[in-house]
Amino acid sequence: MGKVKVVNVSRRFIKDKDTSTLALDNISMEVDDKEFVCFVGPSGCGKTTLLRIISGLDSPDEGEVYLDGIKIESPGPDRGMVFQEYSLFPWKSVADNVIFGPRMRGIKKKDALEEAEKYLELVGLQQFRHSFPYELSGGMKQRVAIARALANEPSVLLMDEPFGALDAQTRNILQQELLDIWKKKHITILFVTHSVDEAVFLADKIVLMSARPGKIKEVINVDLPRPRERTSPEANVLRDRILKSLLKEQNK
Amino acid sequence: MIKKLFQNLSSKSVEIISICSAIILWQLIAVYIVKNQFYLPSFTDVTLAFVELWSKDAKLGLMDLDYQLPVLLVDLIYSLLHFWIGLLSALAIGIPVGMIMGWFRTIDRVVDPLIEIVRPIPPLAWIPFAIIWIGLNPLAAGFLIFIGAVFPIIINTFTGFKSVSRVYVEAAKVLGCNTDRELIRYVALPSALPSIAAGIRIAMGVGWMCLVAAEMFGVSRNGLGYKIWHHYYLHNMDLVLVYMLILGFLGLFIDRVLRYYIDGKLLKWRKGVVI
Numbered sequence: 271m272g273k274v275k276v277v278n279v280s281r282r283f284i285k286d287k288d289t290s291t292l293a294l295d296n297i298s299m300e301v302d303d304k305e306f307v308c309f310v311g312p313s314g315c316g317k318t319t320l321l322r323i324i325s326g327l328d329s330p331d332e333g334e335v336y337l338d339g340i341k342i343e344s345p346g347p348d349r350g351m352v353f354q355e356y357s358l359f360p361w362k363s364v365a366d367n368v369i370f371g372p373r374m375r376g377i378k379k380k381d382a383l384e385e386a387e388k389y390l391e392l393v394g395l396q397q398f399r400h401s402f403p404y405e406l407s408g409g410m411k412q413r414v415a416i417a418r419a420l421a422n423e424p425s426v427l428l429m430d431e432p433f434g435a436l437d438a439q440t441r442n443i444l445q446q447e448l449l450d451i452w453k454k455k456h457i458t459i460l461f462v463t464h465s466v467d468e469a470v471f472l473a474d475k476i477v478l479m480s481a482r483p484g485k486i487k488e489v490i491n492v493d494l495p496r497p498r499e500r501t502s503p504e505a506n507v508l509r510d511r512i513l514k515s516l517l518k519e520q521n522k
Numbered sequence: 523m524i525k526k527l528f529q530n531l532s533s534k535s536v537e538i539i540s541i542c543s544a545i546i547l548w549q550l551i552a553v554y555i556v557k558n559q560f561y562l563p564s565f566t567d568v569t570l571a572f573v574e575l576w577s578k579d580a581k582l583g584l585m586d587l588d589y590q591l592p593v594l595l596v597d598l599i600y601s602l603l604h605f606w607i608g609l610l611s612a613l614a615i616g617i618p619v620g621m622i623m624g625w626f627r628t629i630d631r632v633v634d635p636l637i638e639i640v641r642p643i644p645p646l647a648w649i650p651f652a653i654i655w656i657g658l659n660p661l662a663a664g665f666l667i668f669i670g671a672v673f674p675i676i677i678n679t680f681t682g683f684k685s686v687s688r689v690y691v692e693a694a695k696v697l698g699c700n701t702d703r704e705l706i707r708y709v710a711l712p713s714a715l716p717s718i719a720a721g722i723r724i725a726m727g728v729g730w731m732c733l734v735a736a737e738m739f740g741v742s743r744n745g746l747g748y749k750i751w752h753h754y755y756l757h758n759m760d761l762v763l764v765y766m767l768i769l770g771f772l773g774l775f776i777d778r779v780l781r782y783y784i785d786g787k788l789l790k791w792r793k794g795v796v797i
């Protein structure tokens with residue numbers, strides 16, 4: 271199960287006595303099990319902050335976040351996370367990176383390595399198991415990062431602009447691969463992006479956020495049939511609508 | 523086989539020519555310009571002194587050991603003993619202190635001013651206290667080398683820990699690595715290793731520099747540094763130069779071995795990084 275519930279969450283960043291920013295203002299929302307939700311909004315709207323609060327890396331000043339009815343207070347292996355920056359441990363080989371989570375849970379190295387093959391196969395990098403991160407391209411690094419996050423068998427996968435640093439082609443390929451993984455693994459995915467194209471291609475539900483203070487402006491259900499055509503008229507209509515709404519937000 | 527050796531040599535020809543011409547130049551200056559063995563022993567003087575020294579024996583009287591060995595070897599063993607006492611204790615204290623300072627902000631604030639006050643004192647200024655506290659024994663020499671080596675190790679370990687990338691720590695946290703102990707062990711330490719290794723190299727250099735001074739005040743009748751002063755008093759300048767060269771070559775050798783081991787084995791994941 272991977273039901274995420276956000277209740278009245280606010281988060282204020284205090285710089286010094288006089289300056290502070292309200293990054294999230296009284297946000298409430300629910301994500302269903304196995305749902306693919308994208309967060310879109312102008313930069314600085316607090317979408318990453320919200321994701322970090324759900325991961326447990328940050329904590330809200332007010333409000334609570336629940337995963338399957340249990341309050342989230344610290345990071346845990348039930349929530350995997352993929353970062354925008356390359357976060358693979360450069361001193362570990364690909365396979366050793368993937369087994370990091372299972373090893374932390376006390377699983378024996380041999381068993382963990384066997385299990386890791388499954389995840390490396392899922393992202394198509396089996397032949398790179400002994401490589402070090404410096405030998406991989408950006409797209410491969412993020413694939414390994416996804417495999418590493420999945421190796422803990424999380425019920426929710428949190429992704430913070432994971433493909434932001436990749437070139438357009440690699441990005442499209444990885445989006446498709448992510449959808450395949452999502453279909454196979456049946457997990458909830460919360461995906462932060464600044465690309466409307468990406469959100470329209472991936473999401474069941476797009477959460478549109480407004481800037482400073484970060485609020486949920488609109489939740490759009492994307493009921494385009496899958497597999498989706500990036501350039502279909504319906505997708506274009508939806509993209510147009512979201513882009514216009516974002517533009518209004520930025521000009522405010 | 524011989525052909526390969528020859529090829530190897532010819533690929534290093536520039537380096538070989540450089541060293542050979544330096545030796546020839548040295549010999550010519552010593553024989554035809556200085557003309558005084560006391561001021562500048564020539565290359566051949568030094569070589570002969572070395573050969574002569576090699577045939578002399580001395581007693582190695584460490585603890586229960588009692589062997590007759592070439593005097594040079596005995597000196598070497600004593601010097602390495604002093605050196606390793608100092609370096610190993612510097613590692614044993616410097617790395618943990620640097621780690622804790624780098625990881626816990628409060629401890630850094632407590633310890634840092636103390637270190638900054640003690641650090642600028644030149645290691646050799648500690649000689650009187652080394653003798654009074656520890657006495658005239660190998661441990662006192664080790665203590666001076668320790669003083670020289672410990673600060674580069676602390677500072678580099680500290681810097682390495684301070685610059686652990688936040689994303690690695692956060693990635694480890696979401697993967698279930700949550701306690702300080704685990705984060706230090708599995709994330710901060712490996713991530714700081716390049717910086718720690720650089721610190722150890724600097725520390726070995728400084729420690730080696732301190733060796734001569736540490737042995738100068740006679741903690742034992744042997745040791746490469748001690749012998750330099752000993753032969754200076756006897757005005758055997760050729761032997762002084764022999765010991766100087768041995769100190770130089772040994773320092774080079776230790777540095778190379780360490781570099782080979784650390785860069786080749788421990789830090790092979792950093793091959794892609796331009797150093």
